Amino acid sequence: MNCDVVIIGGGATGVGVLRDAAMRGLKAILVERVDLAQGTTGRYHGLLHSGGRYVVSDPESATECAEENAILKRIHPDAVEATGGLFVSVAGDDDEFPDRFIKGAEATGVPAAEITIAEARKREPRLTPKLARAFEVQDGTVDGWRMVWGAVESAREYGAECLTYHRVTDIDVKDGAVRGVMCHADKTGEDVYIECRAVVNAAGPWGGHIAAMAGEHDVQVVPGRGIMVAMNHRLVNSVVNRCVYPADGDIIVPVHTVSIIGTTDHRDDDPDHLVIERDEVQQMLDAGEDLIPGFRESRALHVWVGARPLLQDKRVAADDTRHMSRNMSVVRHDVQGLITVAGGKLTTYRLMAARVVDAVCEELGENRPCRTAEEPVASGSNYKVTHRLAEVEAAKKADHGAPDRDPVICECEFVTKKMITDLLDEQPDATFDDLRRQLRIGMGPCQGGFCASRTAGIAHEHGCWTAAQTNELLRLFMKNRWGGIYPILYGAQAREASLDDWIYRSTLDLDGLPVTELPAGAELPSATRYPAKEAAK
Template sequence: MSGKKLSCDVVVIGGGATGVGVLRDAVMRGLSAILVERVDLGQGTTGRYHGLLHSGGRYVVSDPESATECAEENAILTRIHPDAVEATGGLFVAVAGDDESYPDRFLAGAQATGVPTAEITVAEALRREPRLNPQIFRAFEVHDGTVDGWRMVWGAADSARQYGAQVLTYHRVTGIEVRDGAVAAVICHGDKTGEDVTIDCRAVVNAAGPWAGKIAELAGEHDVEVVPGRGIMIAMNHRLVNRVVNRCVYPADGDILVPVHTVSIIGTTDARAADPDRLAIEPAEVQQMLDAGEQLIPGFRQARALHAWAGARPLLKDRRVSADDTRHMSRNMSVITHDVRGLVTVAGGKLTTYRLMAARTMDAVCEVLGENRTCRTADEAVATGSTYKVTHRLGEVEKAKKASHGLPDPDPVICECELVTKSMITELLAEQPTATFDDLRRQLRIGMGPCQGGFCASRTAGIAHESGCWSAAQSTELLRLFLKNRWNGIYPILSGAQAREASLDEWIYQGTYAMDSLPVTDLPAGAELVSATPYPSPGPNPAAVTDAGGVAPADAGGVAPAAGAGQSAAVASSTAAGSPGGTGALGGVPVDPSGEGK
């Protein structure tokens, strides 16, 4: 076969947390490994996460084995991923009307599974989290935390590269060669490069999550039955709590509120998805989540819902329950060694147990290869990158302002919500000249706070053009795609204050920049791949005009994100330094429903 040729011991298919974990584990055991991912790292299930680092408490009654695994891995991940984990702590609270017998079952389950738990008084719980429903009648303290899934994946990938691993993003697997009953090679196509790549190997790890069944079929294996469990989440515009707050009930919909960076995330639902590439968000589910939040935090609905998204859990078919009952399917991980020698599939589990899943997978691979190599991933911390908390950024901004002695700020704040400065953007673009708008969003959190990109998106496009990384045409077109993807996430929750924010953005991008009338230009190679999941154009949203003061767009195409855009040096240059033509304090364009933007 013509094209590029590579070789290694192990090919890992799938660039989520589990796949990257397997890659790191493999090379730390001394095996050579290459990872292949169809888009960017962490853009599948990992990127559509709730943000929760489980203590294990959620599963002490429903899934004791998973509870124990979560408790053990929580401590390990907190230690080896210091830049990705915030040890917030958590509470389980029982609210008036909940099953009064469950808290005792919860406490007994925690003791049996080894999940650290301590009961505290209701008064103490309310002191720690004053916004909690005062009608709670039991409260328990656990070791929940929050995790930045992308930062965790990038850190593990960088660690793997330091051990010699290769990572091929934007490469689609098109075939798996089998010779004499064993895997021999993986064939993939570079969607950015246009090049076919053949990777000779001794083993293949199928870590494709909800798509694992399709990958296994490429090798002639049809025994991987993955049931995608669809869950929706909603980000609110404030950090309403500083600890993870769980409802002390048998796992149900909308029973966890997670503080992630500057926002809070309520979730989640659980229903079977027919296609993990098409995850619809139903209006009734949105209302269900908001109602559940109100029961935990009175006044929850007064906060602004920023955006909604959906993710697909890769659950293996559980014959103990009906095919559609994903809520009660086990969260246990499964490692499958196939008849095709050298092919190993890993599925199930959760983000909290990604390292353990990788370790067990590589144990199976080593057994197949006849290698005696032990796992070391729990012993070595992942090297931290240039990560900041918002409070740290605020200190730097204040220091810079004092040093300027009233002169124009040489490093202005571009995203007020996340305190992202101009130099942070230019430095990242210098390191990654081919970065897309969504790459900047994931790595710097541009547009991921309450403003949701309404003002900082245009500024960032201007900076990218000014730095020479993007042409004026590319800047405007990437901005258009960025906003369009975000519109997909705001549409399901477009009402009230958020509808007014969307109308403001429409005036900025249509009224000021006239993006609707600009010609459309071709995107850079691969840039159209920033949204891994295609979504149909939504129909009219009746909720859009409810309590919106008559300012909501008439339909899905009414806001600038759905409009065409093209080459406009005016858009790029006038906003590069945050100048008046399209700048300000806060806006409101949300992220796509693929979930990449807490």
């Protein structure tokens, strides 16, 4: 295989580079060691930043977010919900910060306006009665997976290729310049060499490891570990930010049918082994209670953890990831044709990609303008939180009362059998976690309790896996689900978990079934959830 540029990393930034490069006429190939958006992008908070969060702490990032916010709403209409947002201060918060906030918004070009407490509570009735001030901003929510898949489909229309489950094993450097990339296809066992003129290292928190393969050992990408907690339903319908200097647990985001609170920020050394600590979960619940009384009594569904790819900031302590800049960094190395990108955030992924491809074009001695801000991705449909219900109801009405030919398999997320079989036709080797990311199977209140076994049966019936392989994939899927359930075993979710445990360990005897090897490539480091140490005992 050969191309102009190989992009390493299938998160938002890497996929953005793929699309941008392809639209500029470069032959581009992306390689990703697992599935798309399975690293930092897939472990996301779901926030499309207005820029308000950074108007005081990081003005440059604030301006970038404000500009990209408008662009992403236009080019990714099916992945973005324009919920709007509020910044609210609570009695006892820093009295001076709201004034700094509104001045910072004016200086950075972030649209923001103060509204009355009555108006804020009218919009969000669950907000604490201790509100002191409130500001309206243009936050939104984003489905990171939809955004990535849309960008990939757009890139493919321009001739780009995307190789998932291809792990980079070496970067070929000769005479001070990159010549190619060696990959191992984990699902087939084949080694694949891709000849190229440039390599973009968009591996996120794994970026230092990738750069070292090319002999560049000075790339210090610091993984900033953060947890998020999904609550059972929309406690808010717009993004609610606490109007304070960026801190832990100060944002509640309505994504699809849930609310997500986050996040913490601590340095970690290994982005493949991120631990969910129970005390951090309690910290999130306490922070939610400050903004929404009764938050703790609401049903917590799942906890997950991701790692921000931050370049070491010499202005702060090496372990102080909370105060490291969120600015994007595009690094051109001594090795000709090698470019590393780190920092930034999901909201600025398109802008990061544009700057990276500008650098690639300079390396190749070409001048090709960026067009990604002008052309929407292929789908073009506007996102609505009720879209799945509308699709299911429309299909049932079309049957005119006939027997249900397309039963709902996942009642929590309205996933039908046809949705599953259609996806399996396209991706016959998809694992159940692959199906989860694309269809949201197992992401509702039952956390796979009812739908996972049904999905397993459909996949086996469809001829995708043997009975033994299906059992192993089901075991892996439930293991991954339980990793995010252990730290929140209280209240309604504890009762649900007990029922799930009874179904799988008693009725189905999943632990007692014969053990066989998982299909190649099914279990990789980033595909596994890691509960806290005490929960794993």
